[in-house]
Amino acid sequence: MNNLCTTEVSHYRLMFNILTGQSMGSEISMKKPMVLVVDDDITTVKFIAQAIKSEYEVIFALSAIECLQKASQAVKPDLILLDVKMPKVDGFEICDTLKSTPETQHIPVVFITSAKLASDQVKGFELGATDYLTKPIDTKILKARLRAHIRQSTDLKSLEALVLTDVLTGVANRRKFNEAICSDWKLAVRDKSPISLLMIDIDDFKRFNDHYGHPKGDKCLIAVANTLQKTVERPIDMVARVGGEEFVILLPNTDLEGAEFIAQKVLDEIRLLEYPHAESSVRDIVTLSIGVSCAEPCIEDEPELLIQAADKGLYKAKHDGKDRYRIEHIVEE
Template sequence: MTTKPVVLIVDDEILNIEIASAALEDGYEISFALSGHQALEVAQAAGPDLILLDVMMPGLNGYDLCRLLKQDPALSDVPVIFTTSLQTPEAELLGLSAGAIDYVTKPFQPGALRQRVGNHVQMKRMRDQLAGLAMQDHLTGLGNRRLLEQRLQQELRQTGRDGGNLALILLDIDHFKQFNDLYGHPEGDRCLQRVADVLDRHMRRGRDLAARYGGEEFACILNGPDLAGGMAVAESIRAGVEALAIPHAGSRVAGSVTISLGVAAGRPARGALSERWLRDADLMLYRSKNAGRNRVTGSSSAL
C-alpha cells in the first residue's frame, strides 16, 4: 500500500484551510495548524512532506516560522510554499530569502495549487531517495557510518529532552582478517551480509538502527533499554552470530565466526555528545576483545 504524502496547511483563517484541503485531499493526507507556534508542534509530530504556509499571521508570522523550520534538522528539508494575498516582488523575495521554495497568491486556483504541490512533493521524494542511498552501506543494506553518527546525535538530543533510555552497541567480527585470508574476499562479503542480517532481525523498535560502522565493525542504536536490556540484546546478537556456524579455521576463539561486543547505555543528559557514547562503547568493545573475545561487556557511564 502506498502511503499518501502529508501536507501541512498553516493559516489563521479556517476558510483558507478548507479551500486548500478541498483541492488537495484526494491525493494527500492533510494536517493543519491555525498559528505559527501550533504549526511547529504539528510539523514535529506529523513529519510533513510539504508545508503550505500563510505569511500574515498574528504572533509568529510565516517568515519567522519558515526560518525556525529551516533551523530544525528534522524539518529543514521539508519544502515550504508561502500562501499570501501580497503580490509584490518585495514580498516574494522576502519569502524566498526566508527559505521558501515557492510562492502562491490567494485566492487559490485549485488546479495550479495541485500542480505546484505535486511537483515539489515529487522532487522532495527524489531527494529523499538519493539521500537514503548516500546513507546506506551497499554490501549489507544497513545504514553506513554517516547515518549512524547522524542518528546517534539526533537520538541523544531527543531522548535527553523527552527522557528515557538509550543503548549503543559496537561489535566486531573476531579475527576477520584471517577469515578473508583463508576463504577470500567474496566469502568475507557473504560473512558480513549474514552478520548484518542477524543485527537487522534484532532491530525491533521503530527508531532502532543497525549500521555498518566500517570494515568488519558494526553498530546498533536501541531506544528504550537500560544497561541490562542493552546487554541482553547484545548477548542475543552474539548468540545469533555464533548459531550461524560459519566455519572459521583461522580463528583463535572458536572453529566458527564469532563477534565481540561493547555496550554503552543509560539515560542521556541534555547536551550529551555522540562522541562520548561512541568512545564508551568502543572502550567496552576493547575490553571484550582483551578478555578473550566472543563476549559482551557493558557500561552505564555514557551519560
C-alpha cells in the same frame, strides 16, 4: 559485465535500486508522501486535506509549536504547506526556525498567503521557502505544485540515500551515523530521554577473510548486516556499518535495560545463522562482540561520551572471550 564478480554486480544493482527508491531500506515509492498543513484556520486545513488526500498522507498543525513538533518527529513530512498569517508566531518566523534546524532544514516549505506583495514573497524565498500559493487556493494549481515539489524532494532524498548508504550491505554508513547520533543526542537532551548505543564487531573476521577469501567475506558482512537490520523493529533505530567489520546500532529513547535486550537478541540471532567460521577462536560459526552504553544527556554533554563508552565495552567483550556483550557506564568528569 561478464568480467565483474558477483559482489561487484550486487553493488551496482544496489546503487540503482537506491536511486530508484527500491532499496531494502527505502520505502519512498511504497508510501504516500506526507504533507504537513499548517494553518490556524481549520476550514482551510480541511479544504486542503480534502483536495489532496487521494495522493498524499495529510497531517496538520494549528500553531507554530505544533508545527515544529510534527516537523521534527521521527517520520518527517515530505513537504510543509505553511500559512504566513499565523497567531503569535507568523509563518516567516516558523520557516526561519525550520530552515535553521538541522533536523528540518531540508523539508520543502510552500507558503500560503492572501497577500500578493512582491516584498513578502522575496522575504519568504530569502528565508528558504520553495514556493508560494495565494488564497483563494486553486486546487488544480495546488496539486500541480505539490507534484512538482514532491518529485524534486524525492529525487534529492534518493541521491542523499546513496551518499549515506554503505554500498555493500545496504545499511547506513559512517557519515549517516555521525549525522544521526548528533541529531538524536540533541533530541534526547531536549526530551530528557535516554539514548543507547551498541558497538559491534565480528569476531576474528581477519581470519575469516584469510581462510575463505574476500568475496565470501563480503557475503558474510551482508548476512550480518541483514540480521542486525531485522533485529531492530522501530523506524527510529539505526543500524550502520562504520568500519570493515564494525557495525553500530543506535537506539534513541532506549534505556540500559532495553539496550541489553537488543544486544542479547543480536547475539542470539547471529548464532542462529550458523554461518561457518572454521578459523574462529570462539566457535565454528560467526559470532559477535558487543559494547553497550547508555546515557541521559545534559545540554553540556557531547555524543562522543556514548561512543567512547560503547567502544570500551566492546574492548571488554573481546578481552573476556568474545561472543558476548559488555556494558560500559559513562563516567562524567
